[in-house]
Amino acid sequence: MAKRQLPNPSELLELMQFKKPELDGRKRRLEGALTIYDLRTIAKRRTPKAAFDYTDGAAEGELSLSRARQAFEDIEFHPDILRPAADVDMSTEILGGPSALPFGIAPTGFTRLMQTEGESAGAAAAAAAGIPFTLSTLGTTSIEDVKKANPDGRNWFQLYVMRDREISYGLVKRAAEAGFDTLQFTVDTPVAGARLRDKRNGFAIPPQLTVGTIVNAIPRPWWWIDFLTTPKLEFASLSTTGGTVGELLNSAMDPTISYDDLDIIRSMWPGKLVVKGVQNIEDSKRLIDQGVDGIILSNHGGRQLDRAPIPFHLLPAVVREVGKDATVMIDTGIMNGADIVASIAMGAKFTLIGRAYLYGLMAGGRQGVDRTISILRTEIERTMKLLGVSSLDELEPRHVTQLARLGPRPLEV
Numbered sequence: 210m211a212k213r214q215l216p217n218p219s220e221l222l223e224l225m226q227f228k229k230p231e232l233d234g235r236k237r238r239l240e241g242a243l244t245i246y247d248l249r250t251i252a253k254r255r256t257p258k259a260a261f262d263y264t265d266g267a268a269e270g271e272l273s274l275s276r277a278r279q280a281f282e283d284i285e286f287h288p289d290i291l292r293p294a295a296d297v298d299m300s301t302e303i304l305g306g307p308s309a310l311p312f313g314i315a316p317t318g319f320t321r322l323m324q325t326e327g328e329s330a331g332a333a334a335a336a337a338a339g340i341p342f343t344l345s346t347l348g349t350t351s352i353e354d355v356k357k358a359n360p361d362g363r364n365w366f367q368l369y370v371m372r373d374r375e376i377s378y379g380l381v382k383r384a385a386e387a388g389f390d391t392l393q394f395t396v397d398t399p400v401a402g403a404r405l406r407d408k409r410n411g412f413a414i415p416p417q418l419t420v421g422t423i424v425n426a427i428p429r430p431w432w433w434i435d436f437l438t439t440p441k442l443e444f445a446s447l448s449t450t451g452g453t454v455g456e457l458l459n460s461a462m463d464p465t466i467s468y469d470d471l472d473i474i475r476s477m478w479p480g481k482l483v484v485k486g487v488q489n490i491e492d493s494k495r496l497i498d499q500g501v502d503g504i505i506l507s508n509h510g511g512r513q514l515d516r517a518p519i520p521f522h523l524l525p526a527v528v529r530e531v532g533k534d535a536t537v538m539i540d541t542g543i544m545n546g547a548d549i550v551a552s553i554a555m556g557a558k559f560t561l562i563g564r565a566y567l568y569g570l571m572a573g574g575r576q577g578v579d580r581t582i583s584i585l586r587t588e589i590e591r592t593m594k595l596l597g598v599s600s601l602d603e604l605e606p607r608h609v610t611q612l613a614r615l616g617p618r619p620l621e622v
């Protein structure tokens with residue numbers, strides 16, 4: 210039987226330390242988000258369906274995306290014990306410059322549609338965190354305005370080589386003049402992927418008002434107030450606007466791009482040149498042999514070819530083939546700092562986040578992107594400490610097993 214006593218008032222008082230309520234709604238909301246999936250839930254609540262689905266969705270059955278996320282979940286980590294890792298260094302060198310964390314922000318089009326602060330919020334948050342920001346060719350903030358939002362940090366530019374080559378070349382020149390240090394040449398979009406959610410939602414730029422969109426707008430007044438009281442949504446660097454997203458993409462993309470275009474861009478661009486959207490070992494080898502500064506293993510976040518290879522699964526074989534010194538980067542499916550740690554352990558030099566950044570943006574503008582970065586930073590740091598490593602170079606393939614859920618069927622049965 211436990212011994213009992215009368216409650217001691219001073220002990221009771223100690224228990225009654227109520228936290229001061231957070232009156233700033235945005236801050237309260239964001240602090241309550243502990244994971245990127247929590248930010249996604251807030252984003253979904255606050256953003257009109259068509260804009261949320263454009264961001265969250267992928268191509269056709271969305272299998273490329275769900276498999277990529279599943280592959281990260283199917284990691285087994287192998288920690289070392291009794292190895293002091295009180296302080297961890299998460300910084301790295303990438304493409305000739307520093308990054309405070311092993312990830313940067315991936316290029317995304319139409320970003321001001323998701324939340325009105327758009328690319329400026331992403332660039333400013335990247336500046337504050339000391340990581341690179343990438344502006345898309347289909348961005349809704351100009352090259353020069355991104356430079357203003359991130360004047361001292363690293364800006365990268367993503368290039369679509371369009372049918373009208375002169376437009377693309379003009380962008381390359383402007384990005385170089387604005388001091389962008391790296392160009393990502395995206396090669397996985399000869400045509401637009403089939404984004405069925407967009408088709409079903411009748412998603413168009415600018416958004417069309419229908420009975421459905423109006424009903425959907427009622428619980429999301431702030432998005433609409435922002436949308437209607439800020440400069441018109443348009444591509445900041447292109448003159449094409451209007452039409453469905455698929456039509457816009459198809460007019461921007463060119464199914465005839467080839468290695469010749471790579472040579473032309475190489476000759477025009479003074480900074481680092483990387484190719485984004487590489488999906489097999491042979492192409493990786495060819496590109497590195499031709500002297501590109503880096504490759505990004507990516508299937509465009511599952512938005513192009515559905516059932517494309519899982520970049521995280523491709524990673525070890527590509528690194529083995531091109532060698533440890535080549536700059537191999539990866540994106541698609543990253544939703545947790547542990548995914549980033551696992552990618553670095555398997556040989557990636559750097560990672561990029563697309564939706565994880567956009568969920569933060571939709572959940573709370575600039576502060577929401579800060580929250581995304583802070584969640585990932587905390588997860589990376591904790592995972593490294595739990596693994597017993599204190600710097601990124603100490604991460605090795607032996608720290609991770611990729612558990613196989615789907616494997617190729619044996620040829621002979």
Ligand SMILES: Cc1cc2nc3c(=O)[nH]c(=O)nc-3n(C[C@H](O)[C@H](O)[C@H](O)COP(=O)(O)O)c2cc1C
Nearest residue numbers: 264315316317318345395509510541542562563564
């Ligand atoms: C809404 C959205 C727009 C995108 N727009 C572009 C783009 O304009 N150019 C590009 O190269 N990639 C684009 N991407 C692909 C991202 O750069 C990146 O490869 C992808 O988001 C990574 O997957 P994740 O979202 O799972 O992190 C876009 C992705 C999303 C989600």
